[in-house]
Amino acid sequence: IFGERKNIYIIDLQKTLRYFRHTYNIVRDAAAEGKTVLFVGTKKQANVAIKEAALSCGMPYVNHRWLGGMLTNYNTIKLSIRKLDIIEKMEEDGQIDLLTKKEALMLRRKKEKLIDYLAGIRDMKTLPDMMFVVDTVKERIAVNEARRLGIEVVAPIDTNCDPDVVTYPIPGNDDAIRSIQLFCKEMAEAINEGKMLRDQDGETAEAEEVSEAEKAEVLEEALSEGENEELENNFTEEE
Structure with a gap:
């Protein structure tokens, strides 16, 4: 903290720049090693x-x-993502059109709910190596x-934050939108720079096959849920 004016704390921008440069290099090197950064x-x-920012550098986000x-x-999260894949496969194959109106409605509601919460991490096949957090x-x-899992955390630290909980503060x-946009943009640039340093083999993962049993299981689950908020019940926020 550089000083205080009218009960507003002022951050020392020289220190911000120094920490930022160090963290930029850390994130760039992580991307160069093929590591995943969750925004x-x-x-x-x-x-x-x-x-x-996450989309611009091909990283997952919440x-x-x-x-x-x-x-x-x-x-458990991966199982929910798998269910989303199954429902979309059923749509692609036209199988949803063969269901009753109620069955189709329940499946589409379930799909919307899953996308709402999990769209940003659906391609994240394993736990991330690093996490960039705003606030x-x-x-x-x-x-x-x-x-708890030993995942490194990168974050801008405001005057009301505890720097000890962050690996690279x-x-x-x-809070300010422009400041947030700048941090996000620079982290994405660091990742893209790191990716350029990494040799790409160009291989893509093959899509997993969806069995009829899996489709039936997801349909049964969607119908049993009805109007219930499944994700709200399965993953409650810890205090």
Whole structure:
């Protein structure tokens, strides 16, 4: 903190620049090693910038709401992502059109719910190696899960934040939209720079086959849920 004026704390920008340069290099090197960086920021000022930055560098993101257990209960999350893949496969094959109106409606509602929460991480096949977070106070559950699993955390640290919970803190404003956009943009650039340093083999993963039993299971689950908020019940926020 550089000083205080009218009860507003002023951050020392020289230190911000120094920490930023160091962290930029850390993130760039991580991307060069093929590591995955998960972007997290769910508050109104951050959710658009988080999504745009993550998409621009091909990384996963969470910008709607952090569901408790997204990291520590990742196997269950992967099952939910698998269900989303199954429903979309049923749509692609035209099988949903053969169902009753109620069955089709329940499946489409389930799909919308899954996309709402999991769209940003559906291609994340394993736990991330690093996490970039905007507002560690609001995203404390995400930060705690990352620390528990030994996942490195990069984050701008405002005057109300605890720097000790972050692996690579950057002193800075995490409330102003322009500041958030700048941090997100630079992290994405660091990742893209790192990717350019990495030799690409050009291989793509083959899509998993969907069995008839899996389709029937997802349909039965969607019907049994009805209007229930399945994700809300399965992943409650920890205090």
